Amino acid sequence: MANSPHGGILKDLVARDEKISTELKEESHSLPDLVLTERQLCDLELITNGGFSPLEGFMNERDYESVVDNLRLADGVLFPIPVTLDVSRETVESLKIVSGTRITLRDPRDDEPLAIITVEDIYTPDLVKEAINVFGADDPAHPSVSYLRNRVQDLYVGGKVQAIQPPAHFDYVALRYTPSELRSHFKKLSWRKVVAFQTRNPMHRAHRELTVRAARQRQANVLIHPVVGLTKPGDVDHYTRVRVYEAIMAKYPNGMGHLALLPLAMRMAGPREAVWHAIIRKNYGATHFIVGRDHAGPGKNSQGKDFYGPYDAQDLVTQYHDELEIEMVPFQQMTYLPSTDEYQPVDEVPKGVQTLDISGTELRRRLRTGASIPDWFSYDAVVKVLRESYPPRNNQGFVLLLTGLHNSGKDAIAKALQVTLNQQGGRSVSLLLGETVRQELSSELGYSAEDRHLNAQRIAFVAAELTRAGAAVIAAPIAPYERSREAVKDIVQHSGGAGANFFLIHVATPLAHCEKTDRRGLYAKARRGEIKGFTGVDDVYETPEKADLTVDVTQQSISEIVHSIVLLLETNSLL
Ligand SMILES: Nc1ncnc2c1ncn2[C@@H]1O[C@H](COP(=O)(O)OS(=O)(=O)O)[C@@H](OP(=O)(O)O)[C@H]1O
Structure with missing residues (x-):
């Protein structure tokens, strides 16, 4: 026998409203909309499936105040956490939300109507009091206080909801x-x-x-x-x-x-x-x-x-x-x-008896380095799952951004490095030469500052996707601007997942050498004014301030340069 629900009745609103869900859906099309935040979506799912019984909607002011002050709903039933629908002042004004308004609540992932709320009241919460009473301190080091300060909108809208359908899930x-x-x-x-x-x-x-x-x-x-x-x-x-x-x-x-x-949003x-x-x-x-x-x-x-x-x-x-x-x-x-x-x-544990523990930090270190995780701590099947998601560094992807002037030798270095990494095996290696990217991804772009920046961002997007899947990415555009190179680093590190290893390599071959050995004659054309805005001639190349490695084909052979890059990767435990 299952335990009885809180407040005595399971408020399964999806089951309750099933008979009228077609009508509710029809009505939802003609109502003003609120697209829920991720947290509101989780809350709504538990309101409508009965997980938050006895709640039947988002809290009105009386319930909210009472929960914040006394851990109880206004009718006295124990409920320690506010479950509220925060909305911006502009939205309240533009949708003309007043007591009695019916609003469609939509899933932010697919825009589907999930429920209709009938507004009881709109009120201004005291967020400092909420932080102190509910979370113990108005301290932004607390993730929910930081959420209150940075994400929560000015007004709370209270009211009961009617369920149209539960949110769709496609995983597990x-x-x-x-x-x-x-x-x-x-x-x-x-x-x-x-x-x-x-x-x-x-x-x-x-x-x-x-x-x-x-x-x-x-x-x-x-x-x-x-x-x-x-x-x-x-x-x-x-x-x-x-x-x-x-x-x-x-x-x-x-x-x-x-x-x-x-599907709870924890606080x-x-x-x-x-x-x-x-x-x-x-x-x-x-x-x-x-x-x-x-x-x-x-x-x-x-x-x-x-x-x-x-x-x-x-x-x-x-x-x-x-x-x-x-x-x-x-x-x-x-x-x-x-x-x-x-x-x-x-x-x-009796006094004097030896005990062993592995902290979360130590476990993460062992996953990162590939060090063993003992049987007494976990199970092989569990460790296998964690190692797949958190591969050791020598299985993680990485991005090498080779930046330098046209004909600086960056293409030759990139190709030689690709061969060297292929020889070592273990990772798929992707080469994004400046020219290839221009042909395959950016054929409509020119060489204005904006176009060059956009080109760099496209390279970053592709590199981040590849490195997230564990690939070694060698990108070799001119990338003449510091802000573009910083953007590439940022994009790779923010969306590259476990493989967010990024290195900037400046191929600092002097312009005179690049120009003298340019068999394609592009510098000559630029000097004659047949190509406008050519990097190094009449467009700037900003020298990188924080390169991880600086190389120069007039000082080192291609083999030596490749070896120095291999050493850089090895030092970072990536090889
Ligand atoms: N105006 C101008 N400035 C610089 N480069 C020019 C220009 N016009 C054409 N090219 C040729 O385009 C090739 C690719 O440039 P990139 O995409 O690497 O440049 S950028 O990073 O967007 O600045 C680049 O070749 P590689 O250096 O071999 O990649 C240039 O030869």
Whole structure:
């Protein structure tokens, strides 16, 4: 038997409104629109599937104030986190939003109408108070406070929603359960007691041991219920994590556990978040909920201290135990005891017994360097998934941007380097010569400052895509402007993923040599005025200020230059 929902009734609005969804969809076309933010989309999904029961919409001012002040809705029901629809003043004015207005809420990914909100009120939130009460401090080191300060719009719009359809998902569809679906699943399996485990991180042996212990203690089954909505910036992406969870599920005793994904936008609100998580799991039918050390903690504040005490979350859940009606299973941190090859909560380890742990930072270091990750810490299948997503540097892609004058030797160096890297193997090598890019990608562009900059940005886009897939990219345009070269670096480092390794190599062959040896005669034509705005003749070449390497074909042979680039890559552990 699944636990009863918070407030007594599961507010499955999708099921409730199914009969009128065609009419609602029809009406949605004639209403003003709001395209949701990513966070609002996650919130709406949980409002409409019942995960946030007893909510039936975004909070009005009375509920919001009451939640911020007392962790309760205006009617007194426990609810610790504001769930609000923020809208800019301009939008409120341009859409003429007033009490009673009906607005279509749209999915930002595909523009589909998901729900209609009937506006109850429009109010100005006190964001400083919200930060202090809900997150503990008005400190922008907290990701949700930073979100309040930088992303949240001026006004909140409160009102109940009617569901047109749930947001569409195309990843891990079979693992996404609504509260009703999960409840049916528990019924089908005759699970009476279910311990839910919340996580936003990859799971290893310690987590498996902890959850199995919890199940044993409470004679229950285990629901692994990871968050796949928004988590803390910098977390492991949910695709990788779900593959990890799938791998670890095979390590549970047969039939003990089940994996379901939760599309929640976390707030990292520590104690309040733990109470919220418990309510959500109750709505999904769980009877027990694990709260460990530093539950939903965001890390350090701007003074370098933890935002919350390690067991503050457990204390707050205990405080509301009676009305939560889901039993907390508190856990201390698990640690490994090599002498007996087992995990135990730290507070149960006898004095003097040796323990082992691997921190998150150490794990990331081992992934980066390819160093071994011991069996006592994780499972081969889990490590394999992580290594695929976080390859060691010698498997990561990289971009070498060779910049220099026409006929500086950059093409010859690039081609020789391509051959050298091909000889070594292990990566696909892509060559983006200036001339090739001009023919294949930028044939309509000329040589104005703007066109040259755009050309560089196109090279950056292609290079970032290739390097993200693990390729070695050698790009050799003239790239005469510092701002363009900086833009290339920026684009590669921001969208190149794990392979965001970028090196600028200045081929600094003097103009006189480039000109003297130019068999194509372009400099001669430029001198005669037959080509206008030619780099080095009547257009500027800005010498790079921060090249990773400077080479010159009048001082070194092509082989020597290639070797110096190989050494640069080797020094950076890329070869
Ligand atoms: N006005 C002018 N200025 C500079 N270069 C010119 C110009 N007109 C044509 N070319 C020939 O175009 C080739 C490719 O230039 P790039 O795309 O590398 O230049 S840029 O980075 O956009 O500045 C470049 O060849 P490579 O140096 O061999 O790549 C030039 O020979």
